[in-house]
Amino acid sequence: MKTHNRRLDIVLALGLAAFTIFPWYRIDGGFFGFGWLSGFPVEPAVAPGFLQIAAFGKWWLVLPALAVLAALSVRFIGDAARRGSLLAWAGAAGIVIMALQGLAIGLSGWNWTISEAMLGTLADGQPPMGAGAVLAALVFVFIFAFGLAERGVMKGDAFAVASISLLVFLVAVFVFYPVGSMLVGAFQDFDGSFNPEGFSRNIVDPSIWSLDCVIGGRRCGIAWRTFWLAVMTAGGSTILGLAFALLATRTAFPYKRSLRLLTVLPIITPPFVVGLALTLLFGRSGVITEAMSTLIGVEPGRWLYGLTGIWIAQVLSFTPISFLVLIGVVEGVSPSMEEASQTLRANRWRTFWRISLPLMKPGLANAFLIGFIESMADFGNPLVLGGSHGVLSTEIFFAVVGSQNDPSRAAVLAIILLCFTLTAFLAQRFWLSGKSYATVTGKGDSGAHAALPRTVSIAVHVLVIPWALFTLVVYGMILVGGFVKTWGLDNSLTLAHYAKAFSVELRDGGIAWTGVAWNSFWTTMEIALISAPLTAAVGLLTAYLIVRQKFAGRELFEFALMMSFAIPGTVIGISYIMAFNLPPLEMTGSALILVACFVFRNMPVGVRGGVAAMSQLDRSLDEASLTLRADSFRTIRKVILPLLRPAITAALVYSFVRAITSISAVIFLVSAEYNMATAYIVGLVENGEYGVAIAYSSMLIVVMIAVIAGFQLIVGERRLRRENRIQAVAGVPVPLPQEKTA
Amino acid sequence: MTIVAPGSVVFRNVRKQFGVFTAIPDLSLTIEPGTLVTLLGPSGCGKTTTLRMLAGLEHPTSGRILIGGKDVTMLPANERDVSMVFQSYALFPHMNALDNVAYGLESSGIKRNEARQRAEEGLALVGLPGMGQRLPAELSGGQQQRVAVARALVLEPQVLLLDEPLSNLDARLRRRVRTEIRELQQRLGFTAVYVTHDQDEALAVSDRIIVMKDGNIAQEGAPRELYETPASAFIADFMGEANVVACDVIHVDGHEATVRVEQLTHRVRGRGMRPGPAKLAVRPNAIALEAATGGSFSGEITHTAYLGDHVEYEVKTAAGTLFVVDTAVERALAPQTNVAIAFKERGIAVISG
Secondary structure, three states, X not given: OHHHHHHHHXXXXXXXXXXXXXXXXXXXXXXXXXXXXXOOXXXXXXXXXXXXXXXXXXXXXXXXXXXXXXXXXXXXXXXXXXXXXXXXXXXXXXXXXXXXXXXXXXXXXXOOHHHHHXXXXXXXXXXXXXXXXXXXXXXXXXXXXXXXXXXXXXXXXXXXXXXXXXXXXXXXXXXXXXXXXXXXXOOEOOOOOEOHHHHHHHHOOHHHHOOOOOOOOOOOOHHHHHHHHHHHHHHHHHHHHHHHHHHXXXXXXXXXXXXXXXXXXXXXXXXXXXXXXXXXXXXXXXXXXXXXHHHHOOOOOOOOOOHHHHHHHHHHHHHHHHHHHHHHHHHHOOHHHHHHHHHOOOOHHHHHHHHHHHHHHHHHHHHHHHHHHHHHHOOHHHHHHOOOOOOHHHHHHHHHXXXXXOHHHHHHHHHHHHHHHHHHHHHHHHHOOOOOOOOOOOOOOOOOOOOOOHHHHHHHHHHHHHHHHHHHHHHHHHHHHOOEEEOOOEEEEOOHHHHHHHOOEEEOOEEEOOOOOHHHHHHHHHHHHHHHHHHHHHHHHHHHHHHHOOOOOXXXXXXXXXXXXHOOHHHHHHHHHHHOOOOOOOOOOOHHHHXXXXXXXXXXXXXXXXXXXXXXXXXXHHHHHHHOOOOHHHHHHHHHHHHOHHHHHHHHHHHHHHHHHOOOOHHHHOOOOOOOHHHHHHHHHHOOOHHHHHHHHHHHHHHHHHHHHHHHHHHOOOOOOOOHHHHHHHHOXXXXXXXXXX | OOOOOOOOEEEEEEEEEEOOEEEEXXXXXXXXXXXXXXXXXXXXXXXXXXXXXXXXXXXXXXXXXEEOOEEOOOXXXXXOOEEEEOOOOOOOOOOOHHHHHHHHHHHOOOOHHHHHHHHHHHHHHOOOOOOOOOOHHHOOHHHHHHHHHHHHHOOOOOEEEEEOOOOOOOHHHHHHHHHHHHHHHHHHXXXXXXXXXXXXXXXXXXXXXXXXXXXXXEEEEOHHHHHHOOOOHHHHHHOOOOEEEEEEEEEEEOOEEEEEXXXXXXXXXXXXXXXXXXXEEEOHHHEEEEEOOOOOOEEEEEEEEEOOOOEEEEEEEOOEEEEEEEOOHHHOOOOOOEEEEEEOOOOEEEEOO
């Protein structure tokens, strides 16, 4: 009871502090600027909650204050179960009240006509929530969780209950609230009033849904074109990925190890870079275009700018991902199945077609669906190569930033895109689950994989070798491109692009970062460094809860988290600006919105890696720790974390790198103050400054390689020997999961 | 190490459900302070669930659990005054033996130096002085097991819980370690709850045995009581093998009764017997095979297995097939031999069902 009281007292004290010593509403100059201290507490803009109620007419804040007081008054009830129930109710009421008042009362009064009709007009609205309000909301979450724990929920484990409550709360705020706002946004006008006209106009728009190309007309609608592109990309990358995987595991190909290096490429490549390199090769003034034109007189064309170009770029980008997925699948086919087939008088050809390939089918379907989702969500390549023939993700972007400025259209397009990717995600999740034949036991399956039939082997070589060389050339272009003066016009070598981007001067005894790239570069590093540990922490904590704790709705919890992964970055971006541009939460233009976006977009990867690693740790280890008087927080810190080092490294590296390379959501969220590298590079591309863009991109790739290598060195190996239980985790480095690059 | 505070354990109408599956329907039991009590039963009988509820790793769906007279039903595992030795030992692989043993002490807020000193004492207590710097992976199975015991004991819990602590040891080591655990328990006088599915182990270490079946207590008593007067065919068969045959109780005289099986009459001891048809549990070694004579209870040997120090027979009789163990290896009988069957004085009990 003592510990129960102490943690509750702390939270209640924070609850009181939220109303008394923090400004309730958002400070324009930023909370951490501390400029508000001068006017505190008497100026209305910076006054704490209780003064807002007493002096500035924000009477509705009485309700959350009452919830805190209610929690305070039940603090002294002796009966744990009763106290727990009352606390949980007070906390829940507080959360609901905070949400309702925030949503209902906007800058200038009621947001909803129904509340205005019932309660009369308000003289004054309220600004967005600030430190006090946010703290109060968090306090309610904790009061709710501690109440449940005292009632014996989850064996009375307050840490676990509080973590789950907090995660659900955060995911609700940063994933479901924005997506919900976007759905609502489709039916709203600029001023926020209900107007289904925009929705009904856009949803039947022939430029989205037209099937003209099938019946011989001009062009199909954008939804169909995006769909065909995704199918083509998924098909292409799956076939190539399978060929790579077969070559790497079933043949005597001499450069197998270097082939595996390919799998690192999509992690460290900003998504538009491949498109950029293709432009340098095949664009109107590209190397190959020029060569063709001078050698055999082929007229330089614009064929690259359109679906064909996007398709090539996407297949280049996503084949390594498909390769990574399919290596596991190809190796997962039990050799004893193939050996059994051979002892049953089947030759290699028959064994491959009747046994090996059918056993890989679910894996192939999975790779196809991943490729499909990737292609749908891809934003960088279509932006660089799309020209006027955009796909959904770029159309969304142009619907808000371009001359159209039609948020309703953006929302409708985003909904269509979301429907496609969610359908693929659900198919992957439900249709494919339980269909895998891969053997995962890791024991009892000795024996060698059957060699490929000769024809298949030849086909695989013929597919892979040119494509691998092509990939090398493309990446070579990225490295070389930064040193060439002007592509096509003046191919002399120069350092000018690097100098322009990264020049440094020594002035007045200090270093002046005079290059144009430094500003966005340091912002990117800062944001990535802040969000990487947060992402890893949130992801691993979630993994711990999913693997180690049993609670009602656990599967739903996991499903909702994973589903947020299938939301394309463009959709997240558009929903963030729709949700966080106005009260109750206003974050656009701040660093916070970028961090939040990265944490909640990349968290599922940490979750997946953590789940995989944690499932291999014997559960009795945590139970032993619990019976040895350690609470679950100490258990995580002392037992689980030290044993999870590889997973932690993977999560840290991955989220860091993703924060640097991602573009689709980021491009909506950057501001003059917080510009990210990728958004800046896209800007350069739009201005035609390819040289600087390429130079900057290759610099980013180098930085990321350095960071990955550095992390591997620092985190190092665990000191464990001859322990069978752990060997599985220690021996196999947790691979960087990579399912989406967008 | 000083004497560990003895604690009692009480389960009152405890029920445990996992979803729709009821693991424990309604369990009440009492464990006296300072005794070693074994929960014995086949897998899936609820013995481990019972132990885990006592540890706080599972919480009952309804009912109360008391340790040392205090209601701990809703208390999480880390706030209970019990500690546990796990089947897999669950030694933390990244900590050496000493850190493993000191872990619980440090979790309880004891200063690091004192914790380490007491951990050293704990290791000495289980016969591993000076081995503290080794990682679990560098210890043999038996040594790991002792570290696990030391880790649980240094916390001086009211109740020590042991979940099949010997199942990962080989047969020879098992016998030695179980003797050590029993000695330690009697020397320090703590209460211990011991889960096993091995009846030999249970008979060897326990003050009392609680045999469980389908989440209920099938029978509870001292080892000898369970072996000699099993209450049911299940207990008789589980506590060493037994042939269950139909019989007639023809006469009851206090704690003795005369029973008849086919042509054979026999006097047995037991409680609560009533005249009428009943069942008789007959230990395999309580049957004597003799040369067949006319009119006796007889049968035909269908199978013989020679096992060095004894011979096992299957004998087909009018009362069913009997399993017989005979130590007279020098006169092993061949199959198809007709034999007369006699009961020895001990190893035969009337059971209820």
